[in-house]
Amino acid sequence: MAIKLARKSFILPSKELTHWFPGHMSKGMKQMEAKMSKVDCVIEVHDSRIPLTGRNPLLRDVITKNKPHILVLNKMDLITAEDRRNAHQKLLNERVADEIIFTYCKNEQSPGIRKILPTLQKLLKRKLSISVETGRTSDINLMIVGIPNVGKSSLINMLRAKHLSKGNAAPVGAVAGITRSLQEKVKICENPKIYLLDTPGIMIPAIKDAETGMKLAACATLKDHLVGPELIADYILYWMNKEGIYSYVDAFQLPTPSDDITEVLTRIAISQSKFLSIRQGNGEKRSYPNFKHAAEQFIKAFRTGQFGKLMLDSDLM
Numbered sequence: 315m316a317i318k319l320a321r322k323s324f325i326l327p328s329k330e331l332t333h334w335f336p337g338h339m340s341k342g343m344k345q346m347e348a349k350m351s352k353v354d355c356v357i358e359v360h361d362s363r364i365p366l367t368g369r370n371p372l373l374r375d376v377i378t379k380n381k382p383h384i385l386v387l388n389k390m391d392l393i394t395a396e397d398r399r400n401a402h403q404k405l406l407n408e409r410v411a412d413e414i415i416f417t418y419c420k421n422e423q424s425p426g427i428r429k430i431l432p433t434l435q436k437l438l439k440r441k442l443s444i445s446v447e448t449g450r451t452s453d454i455n456l457m458i459v460g461i462p463n464v465g466k467s468s469l470i471n472m473l474r475a476k477h478l479s480k481g482n483a484a485p486v487g488a489v490a491g492i493t494r495s496l497q498e499k500v501k502i503c504e505n506p507k508i509y510l511l512d513t514p515g516i517m518i519p520a521i522k523d524a525e526t527g528m529k530l531a532a533c534a535t536l537k538d539h540l541v542g543p544e545l546i547a548d549y550i551l552y553w554m555n556k557e558g559i560y561s562y563v564d565a566f567q568l569p570t571p572s573d574d575i576t577e578v579l580t581r582i583a584i585s586q587s588k589f590l591s592i593r594q595g596n597g598e599k600r601s602y603p604n605f606k607h608a609a610e611q612f613i614k615a616f617r618t619g620q621f622g623k624l625m626l627d628s629d630l631m
């Protein structure tokens with residue numbers, strides 16, 4: 315059922331997007347650097363669907379100043395076990411962090427969540443040994459960092475639920491940019507006492523090419539309106555066709571695979587009876603398929619795993 319791809323490249327809708335770094339992010343970055351001296355370990359959270367794309371290359375050596383560093387690849391439910399193994403190996407070879415843990419942040423009993431405390435105990439062995447003077451262990455301060463919408467707040471809430479049986483302390487949302495400033499530290503464990511600082515999502519300072527930008531947009535780390543839902547849907551369609559994955563055909567009951575986003579969105583809008591009524595120059599009203607609605611449905615299907623478990627960086631492994 316393979317189809318010939320007509321398009322090979324994408325252009326981001328605005329030049330500014332390649333350096334999209336709003337004020338609250340540079341403020342957040344400064345706040346993070348100011349607090350770094352009190353931090354024992356940095357937990358960097360990223361999206362499993364793009365383990366190589368969009369991570370901040372300066373994080374390890376410059377921003378976190380070589381603190382013990384755990385890379386948490388969240389949303390592991392959206393990729394396959396094989397992609398997980400390949401990404402793990404590749405990132406280990408590149409020594410991007412001291413430890414790499416895959417998590418699913420909708421269940422506090424999932425294996426990745428259970429692994430975090432023992433990993434901290436291993437990395438911070440010295441700090442966690444019982445002091446001869448006080449007879450107790452030192453408090454541990456963690457900082458959680460990462461680009462927007464990867465699940466930083468969800469991870470904090472899971473750790474609190476697992477180790478303290480407490481409810482949510484950090485707000486969670488499906489759109490990027492929910493946490494906008496450095497938060498007060500949150501206790502996530504009583505014994506040993508572990509505190510976590512939630513930080514606002516900080517985008518990479520420069521998006522190096524359109525493919526990177528489109529992957530970040532597809533995973534909702536950029537707000538949809540910055541790129542536009544039709545363009546994001548077009549990229550997802552392009553990527554799936556390129557990989558020979560045609561699950562969108564069944565998901566939206568299309569007759570065949572297609573490389574034409576207008577055709578795909580038209581069919582989705584018609585099948586869901588979503589039209590826009592637009593008045594013509596002569597005063598008459600005409601109905602047009604609602605492309606925006608169709609594009610949003612297409613993107614949602616990708617993001618919720620309806621098209622299957624898809625890792626956008628699989629071509630980079």
Ligand SMILES: Nc1nc2c(ncn2[C@@H]2O[C@H](COP(=O)(O)OP(=O)(O)OP(=O)(O)O)[C@@H](O)[C@H]2O)c(=O)[nH]1
Pocket residue numbers: 388389390391392417418419420460461462463464465466467468469485486487488489490491492493494514515
């Ligand atoms: N499928 C899936 N979705 C997740 C997982 N963890 C979090 N999410 C969803 O991802 C979205 C973002 O989660 P948040 O915890 O708000 O992410 P954040 O990194 O704190 O976001 P900002 O505050 O915008 O930087 C929400 O819709 C969560 O429900 C996961 O393991 N799997």
